[in-house]
Amino acid sequence: MSPKIPNAVIDDLRGIVGDKWVIVQRELMESYLKDETPDIIRPKPAEDLILVKPSSTEEVSLILKIANEKRIPVFPVGGRTGLVGGAVPTEPGIIISLERMNKIEVDLENMMAIAEAGATLGDLIKVAENAGLFFPPHPGDEGAQIGGLIATNAGGARAIKYGVMRNYIKGLEVVLPTGDVLSLGGRILKNNVGYDLIQLIIGSEGTLCVITKAVIKLFPKSKYMVTLVVPFNTRSEALRSVPAILRSGVIPLAIEYVQINEILEAARHLNEKWPVHKGFAQLIIILDGMSQEEVLAACEEISRICESNNALDVMLAETPEEQNRILKIRSNIYTALKPNMIDILDVTVPPSCLEKLMDEVDAIGSRYGVYLPAYGHAGDGNLHVHIMKEGIKSMEMVKKIKGEIYEMAVRLGGTITGEHGIGKIRLGDLSMVLSEKHIEILRGIKRVFDPNNILNPRHPL
């Protein structure tokens, strides 16, 4: 544990960013001490913390230089929308919030956005749209910040057609723990000079450097978008349709799998109405394209596949209002379940194994006599399993259930986290997917970037 931050350091920080942007009172930084991880498993924040809000890369650099000299831990935070405690400052130190660095420019010619790390996902979506362009992924909460989206390699529902954050980042400006500023990549689509540090930094969860700016690939705005809701009587019928859709040549933005109980619960939670009450399992499929004819032709192909798997109907939402309502209800299954939830998992398996994984999750639930509601991004085999409080007798039991689900995912050729990341609550499970050698390499990389282990310090990495 580091000692309390010396007053002289606080004065230096005030000198860098101005008095107003150094916050020492605990009550004014409460919201910076947690993220969206369910309460029961979220790590506890440390006591002696100060919050600093720089306005430029130079200021970030000066802050890190001081912290590095004095060996003070630094916790970069974004919109605090993560689900694995990654942004929780667990040791006495400095929290850096880049919220004041929130400018976004669009380079229309090259279809790129140049965004500061503190701009939000909502800002980026809006700026892209105003420029007649499109930022396809929608990794949940629009309050998430660019820096956090990159540091966690955020995924979300619309990854099938265009990929996750990793596929969009073409350039980065970062500040190393030593205060050095690195400018990587740029507005270029091909770059083949040595090891790809951009890809290494994406998903590094604030352990290697502080991201200050990013060049983000945008896409032309699709002219027409629809959302299909397809109910089935059984999970098997729904999930069997997914690989067939992906093989057909139609590439949807998203294929989401939900079950009727959870989606109705989410609608109730929002005081909304879910438009389709038929069936037990439903697929939500989002498609876009350049014209109504093109997209409806793709819908007909999907309809043919789903009907051959006994779909009960194929419902079509076309108005922005109806489509937004469907996406909003789907995105809020987590918030609806959260009050009674202990953990949300995001295991990922090869898409063709999703049904097997879900059946096994059901079997684990029955064996322990607990409720494990599950839904997910069926197109990329990413399943969200919720461990609910109901029937849980101890945290030991939670650990066992979680362990069995992880084991099953790994046995099916998958991994323990597809999009939420490791954060601070999955560290103990790393050895299930990474070999000793692999972890040793990761530790080596961390030492090269951060020799004094000041940035989001955590163990065993």
Place this chain on the structure above:
Amino acid sequence: MYNMRKRSEESCICGEGILNVMPGYIYGNCGRMQMNIIVLMKQVPEIEKVRFDPEKGRLDRSSAGATTNPFDLNALEAAVQIKEKVGGIVTAISMGPMKAEEMLRDALARGADKAILLSDERFAGADTLATAYTLAAAIRKLGAFDLVICGEKTVDGDTAQVGPEVAEFLNIPHAAYVEEILNVSENNIVVKARMERSHYIMRLTLPALITVTKDVNTPRLPTLRDKIRAMRAPITIWRYEDLEEVADPRYFGFDGSPTRVIKVYTPSAEKRLGKMISGSPEEVAREIVHVLIKNKIL
């Protein structure tokens, strides 16, 4: 008064033709009551995206895509639910450019049986009065009807005047801001309507007009099959000449509109004021009370 509930030449939707006409309502050969329901709809710009042209004082409709006025989907859903309950025919009518055909095709996919678009340059530039006059003329031309349903307002104009004005032109009773349809029988409809902070339960003798809020129902999604079927369905287009026989064309379009826009301005957004108050709890409380009194809140 013009007999608005005269016998319709339409067949019953069961396809067995019309057997008998009682005063005021129609029975099909199947023995079911058949209601003729008309839904008035409008295609509006996507309101979250559309820009306002301050020079011309109107919406720049080219700045956003077009969609169905959301309240009109509730009106259509209400009509389709009544049709499903008591039988009948739902006719969607809209006035607008030819592009509005796509909205009417969507209405057909969502359960309307027929769609009519009033489209003519000479209808353009209409205010609420001229719009209502033209829509009422179209309803008159259609002949028999029992019920007209509109959304409470359109999101581009926001006046909520057209529905009630249509009722006045047709000389039929109306109820605005209907939140619930309590009962529909052969001669009347009972609705719960919102007025300010109160609710009124009203029984309207048919034919009547109601405007509905978003609370009245949740519009269903069309099936893909219905959507594709509707893309090929015919839309009846009525032009200026088609309505001349039932109305006085001097009241159509811009020339028939008494409304003149003198000035349009955007109200300036009030900025929230923030103030940090520090001190002991007593001092802070005293300062808060002082600020609230000074700003005439207390």
